[in-house]
Amino acid sequence: MTAGRRAEPRQLLLPLALLLPCTLVTALACGAVNLSPAEVWQGLAGTGDPQATMIIGRVRLPRALLAALMGANLAVSGAAMQGLFRNPLADPSLIGVTAGASLGASIVIVAGPQLGAGYLGLSLISIGAFIGGVCAVMLVYRLATSASGTSVATMLLAGIAITAFAGAIGSLMEFFADNDMLRRISLWRMGGLDGADYPRVLIAAVVTGALLVALAGHARNLNALLLGESEARHLGIPVDRVKVLLVTWVAVGVGTSVALVGTIAFVGLVVPHIVRLLTGPDHRVLIPGSALAGAVLLVCADTLSRVVLAPMELPVGIITALIGVPFFISLLRQRALSGVRP
Amino acid sequence: MTVLALDKVTTRPWGPPLLQAIDLALEAGEVLGVMGPNGAGKSSLLKLVSGDMPAHAGTISFLGKPLSRWTLRERARRLAVLPQLSQLDFPYTVEEVVGLGRTPHDTGRAGDREIVCEAMAAFDVTALRHRRYTELSGGERQRAQLARVFAQVWRPGERLLLLDEPTSALDLAHQQQVMAVVAELAATGCAVVMVVHDVNLLAAHADRLLALHRGQAYALGTPREVISETLFREVFAARVHLGRHPVSGDPLVLSP
Numbered sequence: 001m002t003a004g005r006r007a008e009p010r011q012l013l014l015p016l017a018l019l020l021p022c023t024l025v026t027a028l029a030c031g032a033v034n035l036s037p038a039e040v041w042q043g044l045a046g047t048g049d050p051q052a053t054m055i056i057g058r059v060r061l062p063r064a065l066l067a068a069l070m071g072a073n074l075a076v077s078g079a080a081m082q083g084l085f086r087n088p089l090a091d092p093s094l095i096g097v098t099a100g101a102s103l104g105a106s107i108v109i110v111a112g113p114q115l116g117a118g119y120l121g122l123s124l125i126s127i128g129a130f131i132g133g134v135c136a137v138m139l140v141y142r143l144a145t146s147a148s149g150t151s152v153a154t155m156l157l158a159g160i161a162i163t164a165f166a167g168a169i170g171s172l173m174e175f176f177a178d179n180d181m182l183r184r185i186s187l188w189r190m191g192g193l194d195g196a197d198y199p200r201v202l203i204a205a206v207v208t209g210a211l212l213v214a215l216a217g218h219a220r221n222l223n224a225l226l227l228g229e230s231e232a233r234h235l236g237i238p239v240d241r242v243k244v245l246l247v248t249w250v251a252v253g254v255g256t257s258v259a260l261v262g263t264i265a266f267v268g269l270v271v272p273h274i275v276r277l278l279t280g281p282d283h284r285v286l287i288p289g290s291a292l293a294g295a296v297l298l299v300c301a302d303t304l305s306r307v308v309l310a311p312m313e314l315p316v317g318i319i320t321a322l323i324g325v326p327f328f329i330s331l332l333r334q335r336a337l338s339g340v341r342p
Numbered sequence: 343m344t345v346l347a348l349d350k351v352t353t354r355p356w357g358p359p360l361l362q363a364i365d366l367a368l369e370a371g372e373v374l375g376v377m378g379p380n381g382a383g384k385s386s387l388l389k390l391v392s393g394d395m396p397a398h399a400g401t402i403s404f405l406g407k408p409l410s411r412w413t414l415r416e417r418a419r420r421l422a423v424l425p426q427l428s429q430l431d432f433p434y435t436v437e438e439v440v441g442l443g444r445t446p447h448d449t450g451r452a453g454d455r456e457i458v459c460e461a462m463a464a465f466d467v468t469a470l471r472h473r474r475y476t477e478l479s480g481g482e483r484q485r486a487q488l489a490r491v492f493a494q495v496w497r498p499g500e501r502l503l504l505l506d507e508p509t510s511a512l513d514l515a516h517q518q519q520v521m522a523v524v525a526e527l528a529a530t531g532c533a534v535v536m537v538v539h540d541v542n543l544l545a546a547h548a549d550r551l552l553a554l555h556r557g558q559a560y561a562l563g564t565p566r567e568v569i570s571e572t573l574f575r576e577v578f579a580a581r582v583h584l585g586r587h588p589v590s591g592d593p594l595v596l597s598p
Binding site: 086088220222226227229231256276280282 | 348392394414415416417418419421422423425428429430431433434435438439442445446494522592
């Protein structure tokens, strides 16, 4: 990578755009019952075997769509955070959203039975997780904001503090939880797409679509921010307003994803990093590229999670972490070669 | 036309004033050199004018309008800043870094490209255009940043360029090149304020010098008026010999 020219935007975006439908079809075909591409097509059109149509329409299609949307969501959120923190190794969870969401979910699971059922097809756990995630980010943001503006470095430290604090409260909740609650908490933490249905897909599509449009609109601002905050201001970027907007969008995006599918590790960290290695740090390419690559990665990981031990399913967070961690370590070891310093 | 006017400006962001009662008027096309010992307020002056540091007393006007009344974008089209130190850890190519200088403008892709090419040529980074910024040497990085900042105010018109130690990492040939580009830009109506430690470089290339001492203006005038043994004794606490440049006749400062 050091000496060679990087890929043109087209050379990356076009293959990824073609790869995504292929991975989606594979996800529809593979599982406990394997289907041929023809059966998948008939299932989608509703003309085939009723059982295959049921498997595809009710189970695999919403699940694959949810995986694609959440993968894109996490990856573009990661790209925005890395740009905002000017650190190629930043991750959306740095601003406390994941820890806050975990705590929100734990509270609902432990206090759950008294709270009643969910709304709009969403379980109360999801709603609790979303509220927890957004509250944590608001707290981190307030801690890092003073009269002279918002310090990104303080935000990082406040994120670490709030993550630790939420973790401690979460442990306290677990201490008082019974065995069934503990298992639900730990399963939720691992993340999973098995609860996929169309209401969730709809919510995911609306949020991810808005997130993509909003972050793509900030591409030039993020490009200038990489030079430094005062440099960006000298280039005419309203830095403080851009920071608030980016943090809000990432909180809503990641909060939604944690609420719908639990915590899924490393997509937000690794995907933008790889795309940047291939095409460079220009966010006008990095954001769409990360969206496509994140979608492809999570659909593949979810397919693997269903196939490896079929008919048992592994939580997808385990697969992404198992792929992500060795990759991340190799990136760390090669960072001098790739010209990226953390 | 007066590009920049400071009227009794004081700033004290952390209590004691960093700059006190500074008066200054800068005309289009003028090059002002700022000198002074470490901590005299040179960078603070640039931060004040670039809006990074608030004025607690006095007024700053830029192109006839109070500095704070400019929108960021409108101001960025006419005012560019080279900071003393820029940390950039992302592997942009040199061409992309220079292209970021066009962020506040909407001159279109072709127009931007032309300006970026001219700015890269002016600072001798054209051959490095596809290299990653993170792989460059200190001097090469400084030239890439210079090209970016100059690209922001490349086209003629009334505008202002603030340079904080633009030559600190450069070899002699590139120092001279930077000074030549500064003179070219000034000839098209750009006012320049530059902080440089090399007094001889300032004496040869600045129209006027401002000597700062403990946050106050110690002297303001042409290099021949400002540079004296008293100045070096009182402001810099340094002993020097003064001479004359054998060709230009500009003041020449030599260490004993």
